[in-house]
Amino acid sequence: MVYWMGRDQRTADNWALLHAQELAVKKKVPLIVVFCLVPKFLGATLRQYSFMLAGLIETEEHLRKKHIAFFLLPGFPENVLPAFLVRHKCSVLIADFDPLKIRRRWKEAVDSRIAIPFYEVDAHNIVPCWVASGKQEYAAYTFRPKVRRLLPQYLTEFPSLKRHPFLFQGKHYATDWESIKTGLAADNSVSEIDWLLPGEKAAGKTLRDFIRRKLNFYSLRRNDPSSDFQSDLSPYLHFGHISAQRVALEIRKTKANKIDRDAFLEELIIRRELSDNYCFYNDNYDNCDGFPEWAKKTLESHRYDRREYLYSLDRFENSETHDKLWNAAQTELVIRGKMHGYMRMYWAKKILEWTESPEKAMEIAIYLNDRYELDGRDPNGYTGISWSIGGLHDRAWGERTIFGKIRYMSYNGCRGKFDIDSYVAYVRTLKHASGL
DNA sequence: ATCGGCTCGCGCAA
């Protein structure tokens, strides 16, 4: 029995792994976990690779204790996985679910090259993506009731992973992580981060810290970039170091104010799973063709509006705009690998305002997001950027230049909502600490 | 400080 691990890189609370173990026990066969390490993945840099590999080292260790063999296979899945399955006489393949196009293509390619049953388990969402809705949802308000209705059935406790009763007897060596790391072809010009530790254990600690220190202030202060009241869980959720279902269960158990729990659960469940819904049902999640019709129309009619500021990718990347708030957000992204959630919206909308076209804006925003964010290449990233630039899951607002009816965000608006100078000063301390 | 208008379309009720 083989679990092909993709985006759910953990041993606890993983429905794909649990299902694989259940089937393996029933068939009285050993259980293997395989991870295909591709040399290049949508512009990922050493920053993301090293966070991921550290998590996988911990995964291998946990699996070993559970008598489950772990194989790290360097190469593209369609090239390495079919031969692996034949070599070890595997009878069933189980993968976790991922709506991204590249991952779906890999699965199709593998499927066409193997003769054994191949199942997919959504281990990432609480309500499996295709169960929650059979179509692309228009907005959160259409998605919310569908998920709410199904939560009692899906937001349940997990069984624990058992020590596997059937040992893998084939040839198996512990992974040589050092040579894997030195052999990485990833772009090493983006530095690793050290303020957030990778892996399942660190994810759990981050969750407990959030509940203890921040949850009770969440609804009021989560949108204040000058203070530290975000959960910081998104990198862990992205790599699957922690399960969203586990987070939801733990949040529900706390005695925090209902208003704060609800605000957090809305983001964790509804908004996050809506992102998967969008990417799963719309192949244009990473470009302007995915925008709703009203937004395409309004952006088109403002395509040739005069832009007061026009910046190249370089100027954006180096935080060289005229706007100190935008520059601070970009600097936070580059240094820390995680931009404050509220600033992500302002940041992307300004890229639309200061580039020659929505297409170019999408390209730049996605490039910078995927290059520097620890949680880049995630459905949440594509969906958030499409919300900001293309009105996705949003409604039309007062018409204005460049944006048309896309919701606008302004420097003055931010000034009324939080202390801009304090945020800029905080980013300056990051910059000094990092030696830039 | 607070309020209303801006503006689109989904989904449900009638």
Place this chain on the structure above:
DNA sequence: TGCGCGAAGCCGAT
């Protein structure tokens, strides 16, 4: 067919 309302706002009037 009508109606309520939505993922994070802006702006001008009061």
